[in-house]
Amino acid sequence: MTRVEQLEQQIVRLDPHEIVQLRDWLLEHSSRSDCPPMSDPLDALRGEFDRELAILQSPGASEKLLKVIASTPAEIAEAANAARKS
Numbered sequence: 001m002t003r004v005e006q007l008e009q010q011i012v013r014l015d016p017h018e019i020v021q022l023r024d025w026l027l028e029h030s031s032r033s034d035c036p037p038m039s040d041p042l043d044a045l046r047g048e049f050d051r052e053l054a055i056l057q058s059p060g061a062s063e064k065l066l067k068v069i070a071s072t073p074a075e076i077a078e079a080a081n082a083a084r085k086s
Helices: 003-012 016-030 041-056 061-070 073-085
Strands: none
Touching: 041 061
């Protein structure tokens, strides 16, 4: 689980008042001169998408994906267990 996913799980557990407090704290601290500027939240998403797309466009990726899609659940479990052992 990525750090972003961990934070998302924590944030969804907050009540609305706590979310507003968190937003205010982030805005206050992001404007301090010793803090780097906050990046566009979509930059991280674009980067993640680009990495995943590059994997899907690599040589042989479409064949591997088709093989996984055509696999039975037992075959997928067997491959996952083998990968975990190595």
